[in-house]
Amino acid sequence: MNLPRLAASALGAVLLGGCVPASPDADTYDDKAALTLGSAVSEARTVERVLDTLYDGRMLRPAAVTQLRYSEDALDTATGAFTELNPPPSRDRLNRRTTTLLGDAGDLLAQARIAIERERVGDYTTIADDLARLAERMEKLEGRTR
Amino acid sequence: MKKLFAVALGILTAVGGFVDIGDLVTNATVGSRFGMSLAWVVVAGVIGIVVFAEMSGRVVAVSGRPTFDIVRERLGPRVGLANLFGSMAVTLLTYTAEIGGVALALELATSVWSYFWIPFTAAAIWIVLWRAKFDLVENTFGLLGLALVVFSVALWHLGPDWGDLWHTASTAAKPAAEPWPSYWYYAIALFGAAMTPYEVFFFSSGGVEEGWSEKSVPVMRSNVFIGFPLGGLLSLSIAGAAAVTLLPAGIEVETLSQVSLPVALALGKVGLAVAILGFFAATFGAACETGLSVGYSIAQYFGWQWGKFVRPRDAARFHAVLLLSTVTAAVVLLTTIDPILVTEFSVVFSAVALPLTYLPILIVANDPAYMGAHKNGWLANTFGSIYLVIVLAASLAAVPLMIWTKLGTT
Amino acid sequence: MSDRIDAYYELMDRQILDHDGRMVGKVDDVELEERDDGRLYVTALLSGPGALGPRFGGALGTIVTSTWSRLSGRTEPARVEWSAVASVETVIRLAVGRTTVALDGFETWMRDRVIAAIPGSKVDPG
Numbered sequence: 309m310n311l312p313r314l315a316a317s318a319l320g321a322v323l324l325g326g327c328v329p330a331s332p333d334a335d336t337y338d339d340k341a342a343l344t345l346g347s348a349v350s351e352a353r354t355v356e357r358v359l360d361t362l363y364d365g366r367m368l369r370p371a372a373v374t375q376l377r378y379s380e381d382a383l384d385t386a387t388g389a390f391t392e393l394n395p396p397p398s399r400d401r402l403n404r405r406t407t408t409l410l411g412d413a414g415d416l417l418a419q420a421r422i423a424i425e426r427e428r429v430g431d432y433t434t435i436a437d438d439l440a441r442l443a444e445r446m447e448k449l450e451g452r453t454r
Numbered sequence: 455m456k457k458l459f460a461v462a463l464g465i466l467t468a469v470g471g472f473v474d475i476g477d478l479v480t481n482a483t484v485g486s487r488f489g490m491s492l493a494w495v496v497v498a499g500v501i502g503i504v505v506f507a508e509m510s511g512r513v514v515a516v517s518g519r520p521t522f523d524i525v526r527e528r529l530g531p532r533v534g535l536a537n538l539f540g541s542m543a544v545t546l547l548t549y550t551a552e553i554g555g556v557a558l559a560l561e562l563a564t565s566v567w568s569y570f571w572i573p574f575t576a577a578a579i580w581i582v583l584w585r586a587k588f589d590l591v592e593n594t595f596g597l598l599g600l601a602l603v604v605f606s607v608a609l610w611h612l613g614p615d616w617g618d619l620w621h622t623a624s625t626a627a628k629p630a631a632e633p634w635p636s637y638w639y640y641a642i643a644l645f646g647a648a649m650t651p652y653e654v655f656f657f658s659s660g661g662v663e664e665g666w667s668e669k670s671v672p673v674m675r676s677n678v679f680i681g682f683p684l685g686g687l688l689s690l691s692i693a694g695a696a697a698v699t700l701l702p703a704g705i706e707v708e709t710l711s712q713v714s715l716p717v718a719l720a721l722g723k724v725g726l727a728v729a730i731l732g733f734f735a736a737t738f739g740a741a742c743e744t745g746l747s748v749g750y751s752i753a754q755y756f757g758w759q760w761g762k763f764v765r766p767r768d769a770a771r772f773h774a775v776l777l778l779s780t781v782t783a784a785v786v787l788l789t790t791i792d793p794i795l796v797t798e799f800s801v802v803f804s805a806v807a808l809p810l811t812y813l814p815i816l817i818v819a820n821d822p823a824y825m826g827a828h829k830n831g832w833l834a835n836t837f838g839s840i841y842l843v844i845v846l847a848a849s850l851a852a853v854p855l856m857i858w859t860k861l862g863t864t
Numbered sequence: 865m866s867d868r869i870d871a872y873y874e875l876m877d878r879q880i881l882d883h884d885g886r887m888v889g890k891v892d893d894v895e896l897e898e899r900d901d902g903r904l905y906v907t908a909l910l911s912g913p914g915a916l917g918p919r920f921g922g923a924l925g926t927i928v929t930s931t932w933s934r935l936s937g938r939t940e941p942a943r944v945e946w947s948a949v950a951s952v953e954t955v956i957r958l959a960v961g962r963t964t965v966a967l968d969g970f971e972t973w974m975r976d977r978v979i980a981a982i983p984g985s986k987v988d989p990g
Contacts, residue, residue, distance in 0.1 A: 343863075343864070346704070346706075347706070349704045350704055350705050350706045350708075353703045353704055353705050354705050354712060354715070357703070357705070357715060357719065358715075361718050361719060361722075364722075365722070365723065366718055366719070366721075366722035366723060366726075367718050367722075367723065367726065368563075368718075368723055368726050368727065368730075369565070370562065370563055370564050370565035371562050371563075371565075371711050371714065371718070371726060371730070373565040374561055374562055374565050374709075374711050375709060375711040375712065375715075377565075378708070378709045378711070382708065443704075447704060454631075517954055518954075519879070519954060519955070523879060526877045526890070527876075527877045527878060530877070531877060531892070531916060531919050531920065532919075532920055532921075534877070535920070584982070584984060585984055585987065587989060588989075756889075756890065757879055757880065757887060757888070757889040757890030757892075757911070758887065758889070758968075758971065759886055759887040759888075759971070760887070762989055763989055764886075764989065765985065765986055765987060765988060765989065766979055766982070766984065766985040766986075766987070767975050767979050767980055767985040767986055768886070768975075770971050770972075770974040770975035770978065770979040771970060771971050771974050773979055773985075774974050774978055774979065777978075823954060824954055
């Protein structure tokens with residue numbers, strides 16, 4: 309096997325390794341769902357902490373705004389990658405539940421962003437509590453799916 | 455008294471200058487996902503860098519020749535060129551990551567997009583490389599980098615269960631949720647972050663910039679033996695703070711602001727501000743070091759005049775390389791690639807490049823023609839040889855693990 | 865300086881410094897001459913891509929040499945007469961200044977065309 313071909317196949321292996329087929333089997337789908345939920349939990353709890361520390365006067369606004377931007381973006385990307393997958397028939401319920409939770413998370417992060425932007429300090433703890441509860445539910449589903 | 459001041463300054467600068475963007479990101483990520491179960495890697499990495507920095511410092515102090523200068527003589531022009539290529543590519547990648555890190559720190563401080571800061575950061579760094587005095591740069595950013603001690607303070611303030619932390623660290627108790635391939639991938643990444651190749655080029659070339667001689671060896675050793683391990687403690691503090699506050703919450707560090715979150719939780723606004731200052735100083739200082747290292751390695755291979763100890767017009771090719779590297783790094787970052795992703799690549803490829811860097815040092819440090827009576831004793835050679843094996847193993851495993859775990863995401 | 869010299873071990877790839885201690889280039893190759901007594905004498909040090917290219921060999925060497933040749937307009941690599949060498953240590957010290965040996969066409973070009981244009985290029989570092 310000559311060098312150019314070897315390089316091309318190595319590259320192919322790398323690229324394909326990063327791809328999940330659009331219609332994965334049940335196990336792969338479960339893994340993907342668990343991973344996506346894990347990421348969502350991470351973003352939800354991060355924003356929850358940001359809101360709490362902002363409320364307590366322990367956070368700098370530019371840092372909060374920056375983190376919100378990244379968290380929303382990351383959640384968006386993860387949600388998009390997940391919803392693009394075709395669930396296997398046995399996983400329809402998982403698909404619905406996960407998609408709902410991810411959607412709720414997206415909504416809450418958007419609310420957090422707006423509240424911070426408008427400096428509606430009164431809303432911080434409410435949204436933070438909502439995020440805490442949502443994170444718990446997502447974590448439970450993640451645990452059951454793993 | 456003046457001597458004592460110089461020694462203290464050297465140690466403090468070494469501590470503050472130890473942490474760069476790779477250490478910041480990797481230690482925080484590891485703390486948030488693996489707790490203290492990879493602490494042993496930081497210890498191993500610190501010992502490794504201490505062994506090789508001392509060797510390369512001794513080489514330049516005694517022979518007046520920095521490492522890359524001698525690589526070609528000992529390995530020949532062809533192998534030397536391959537070595538140059540590999541080392542330079544990794545250093546340029548690290549330079550890019552550091553500039554990105556500065557932009558991220560500025561973004562954190564202002565909430566203005568990091569991409570906006572890139573041209574200004576690159577220009578500022580280049581101007582410093584063009585005009586500022588070498589030891590002024592080193593001392594300023596080294597001392598300002600001590601702001602990162604805020605992580606140790608935060609960890610203390612959080613009042614963690616020290617026994618539990620110690621237990622996790624000493625038994626390397628990996629959390630059940632994380633798979634073993636990811637564990638080993640991050641072990642290599644952490645190792646690469648601690649033992650960055652550019653550190654050795656910079657340290658030995660800096661010896662010429664600062665005019666070291668045989669008499670400088672004791673001070674050099676105090677910087678390395680005291681300063682670097684203390685710097686390692688900063689790395690462990692960053693990991694520890696993340697382990698205590700983020701791991702239980704299932705928060706995985708992926709941004710610089712998440713790296714600083716534990717400090718905000720523990721110490722509030724003031725602590726956070728100090729942490730951001732520390733981020734800026736550490737990354738700006740490291741950017742200067744890596745930028746210069748790209749120039750040092752090329753100039754020293756070809757025999758061109760290099761250094762900030764001469765006028766820029768007397769080291770034209772060297773400065774042209776610095777300018778070109780800076781522009782290249784800025785252009786890469788302006789493609790809106792995530793600077794954190796660049797950092798992750800830079801630490802993994804640092805691990806890949808380590809054997810290239812360390813083998814020549816070990817060879818030269820044993821050469822009586824350069825070292826005379828100061829050549830390696832049995833202690834340095836024992837450690838050096840053991841580390842060469844470790845470094846080779848890490849280098850071979852790095853890319854396969856990176857692909858298998860998809861940069862640690864599975 | 866000793867009479868016999870191991871050109872490969874003691875000269876090749878060494879840094880050349882001029883009499884001010886400035887870095888001038890590397891010993892990229894050595895010019896040898898066989899004399900009547902059958903022995904080889906070092907007559908000059910060769911430096912620059914013109915000398916380094918051939919040592920790479922293969923395709924890389926050809927590319928380096930031909931590119932250099934085209935850009936510099938020369939076919940013979942830059943050389944330093946052996947008589948200009950003052951001492952051979954871990955570096956090669958010359959008895960003359962770098963302007964005399966004129967090894968660094970590329971450096972001069974870069975200095976005059978690029979670096980000199982940037983303000984502050986003449987500022988002393990001290």
